[in-house]
Amino acid sequence: MRKVAVFYNPLSGSRHGRRLEDVKAVVDVLREAGVAATVTPTVALQGTAELVKEAIEQDCDTVFACGGDGTVHDVLQSLVGSDVALGIIPLGTANALAHDLRIPLTPTAAARAALTAERRRIAVGRASYQDFSGVRGSRYFTVTLGIGADAHLFYELESSLKISFGMMAYYFKATWLWLTLDLPAFAAEFSDERGQEVQYELSELLAVRIRNFGGVLRELAPGAGLDRNDLRVVLFRTRSRIKYLRYVLRGLVGARWQVGGIELRHCSQVKCMALGDSPVYVEADGELLGTLPAEIDMVPDALTVLAPRR
Numbered sequence: 001m002r003k004v005a006v007f008y009n010p011l012s013g014s015r016h017g018r019r020l021e022d023v024k025a026v027v028d029v030l031r032e033a034g035v036a037a038t039v040t041p042t043v044a045l046q047g048t049a050e051l052v053k054e055a056i057e058q059d060c061d062t063v064f065a066c067g068g069d070g071t072v073h074d075v076l077q078s079l080v081g082s083d084v085a086l087g088i089i090p091l092g093t094a095n096a097l098a099h100d101l102r103i104p105l106t107p108t109a110a111a112r113a114a115l116t117a118e119r120r121r122i123a124v125g126r127a128s129y130q131d132f133s134g135v136r137g138s139r140y141f142t143v144t145l146g147i148g149a150d151a152h153l154f155y156e157l158e159s160s161l162k163i164s165f166g167m168m169a170y171y172f173k174a175t176w177l178w179l180t181l182d183l184p185a186f187a188a189e190f191s192d193e194r195g196q197e198v199q200y201e202l203s204e205l206l207a208v209r210i211r212n213f214g215g216v217l218r219e220l221a222p223g224a225g226l227d228r229n230d231l232r233v234v235l236f237r238t239r240s241r242i243k244y245l246r247y248v249l250r251g252l253v254g255a256r257w258q259v260g261g262i263e264l265r266h267c268s269q270v271k272c273m274a275l276g277d278s279p280v281y282v283e284a285d286g287e288l289l290g291t292l293p294a295e296i297d298m299v300p301d302a303l304t305v306l307a308p309r310r
Helices: 016-032 045-057 069-076 096-101 107-115 149-156 159-165 167-180 241-253
Strands: 003-008 036-041 062-067 085-090 118-130 136-141 144-148 186-191 197-202 204-208 231-236 262-267 269-274 281-284 287-307
Touching: 003 016, 003 045, 003 069, 003 085, 016 036, 016 062, 016 085, 016 107, 045 062, 045 069, 062 069, 062 107, 069 085, 069 096, 069 136, 069 287, 085 096, 085 107, 118 281, 136 287, 144 149, 144 186, 144 287, 149 204, 149 281, 149 287, 186 262, 197 231, 204 269, 231 241
Parallel strands: 003 036, 003 062, 062 085, 085 287
Antiparallel strands: 118 136, 118 287, 144 204, 144 281, 186 197, 186 269, 204 231, 231 262, 269 287, 281 287
């Protein structure tokens, strides 16, 4: 690592009031190790993508995302397909990708770990969807893509509530939606691990890439992993609120019990279509994208990430 660009989200996480102090501490660690570093705040998605492209053109060998999974999501859009590495300084609310990569959760410790980290080449997920202006959009993701109830959560969650209360806002809103939301049905088509074409009517689909989410979710989709070139999909063939809750509790307590109406499969491509007039929302890495119809597939050998040596 010799020349890096550090991008930080001024608003992510519960420590946004100390964000500049945290970022300065990260940059000090890098510069003390002889690494040239520039610092830039993130802006809207398209603006961040352009700034990352400029960093690549200026021969940066690493781009750091200082923030949560949403900040990582914005930064990686311009890194896919390049040899420039993605470094992560977890300053967000959930920091799921950092948990999975076992990156230290304090800024200076994460920066020091990056100096001796290995460069891991991984596959990423790719989603094609309909944005809120009715135009087809496309986005890469590294953590998870959700269609249905969890995406509706992000649709309902006010950003100011998230900034003020962090994960408590998610838990409160998730509980409220669990009690009140009328889950619209949608269809999902894919080829399973045996090559058989299957179609399900679902109320929720999760396409998961990581093994450990940290927090209350922990292992949301057993069998998922960044070392794989496929998706671990969780298929909710039920609208039972009790079964939703049982599935989340299963991960919380580390149990392996089966929940009726909820299945896990491996696949590399999924197509989803709405079955009624109600919009069915799509999110990726905690960022609300749009609505169905959507297609999800994999891009192998797509991204280099810095991770503590295994």
